[in-house]
Amino acid sequence: MLKHTDIWRAIDRLAAQHGLSASGLARRAGLDPTTFNKSKRTTSDGKLRWPSTESISKVLDATGASLSEFVSLVGDGAGTTPLQRVPVIGYAQAGSAGYFDDAGFPAGSGWDELLFPSLGDPHAYALEISGDSMEPVYRDGDTIIVSPAAQIRRNDRVVVRTKGGEVMAKQLIRETATRIELLSINRAHPDRSIPLSEVAWMARIIWASQ
Structure with missing residues (x-):
């Protein structure tokens, strides 16, 4: 970790x-x-x-x-921190069928990879941001690292994929027994309220290489 x-x-x-x-x-x-x-x-x-x-x-x-x-440069001086190979997925690919399994883990192989200090989650992956929907926090070309295993709390930034294939990075404002309330990072874009029945998976953003 x-x-x-x-x-x-x-x-x-x-x-x-x-x-x-x-x-x-x-x-x-x-x-x-x-x-x-x-x-x-x-x-x-x-x-x-x-x-x-x-x-x-x-x-x-x-x-x-x-x-x-x-x-x-990360390490304790007596050796380096264990590194983990993290698959890198294009943001547009994330919404396509076949790129994730039902649990929200990357499916298949052949991804580009980056090395990162061990995250404590073997299923962690990176998404390459495209477009301006998450500016000014995440810009076109930035990479965010997502951990499906990380506990999600109110106000965390998350990636959500709907069962219809829509992928979005938002801030979780509220989760009830029936829906999630999401705040858009770019205030020019609308906030979202999504029924849980339409959510395929939600995972926390734990790092951004901006």
């Missing part, structure tokens, strides 16, 4: 590779210089604070590092 300390360690190592402190790395990426300070990694009451995907994206752009290179 990807840990809080793994991500922060990778940021520190990326900074060191470029002869920078964590503050210097943040400054180069156009972020507040305190963004990656150790004091910012937990809240005053001890709650873990994770770096945002936006800040990581800016750091990768500023250093020219790829997501794979960033992932390679």
Whole structure:
């Protein structure tokens, strides 16, 4: 399972590779210089604070590092964190018949793959975003990683596939015994209320490589 300390360690190592402190790395990426300070990694009451995907994206752009290179920096110093091969599926493909089984797991083989620290879910997969329906959070060409095994809570961002083959990434606002209420990430698009009887599966978005 990807840990809080793994991500922060990778940021520190990326900074060191470029002869920078964590503050210097943040400054180069156009972020507040305190963004990656150790004091910012937990809240005053001890709650873990994770770096945002936006800040990581800016750091990768500023250093020219790829997501794979960033992932390679994750580890405990005594060896690297186990890596998992994650199938990459085009967003348009996700709505086509035959790409997922009834449980929402990718079906078949021959997918493109990316390496990612072990997610604790062997059925996790990545979707390549196309179009502007999820801007500004997810843009055309971004990759999101989805975990069918992850517990879904209110306000989580999720991917939903209907039995009619429609696939959408939304924010879960409410789930009742009969339907789910979804907030559109792009406010130019309508929110959705879908009967559970029409939902093929719903899975949580756990990472975005923006």
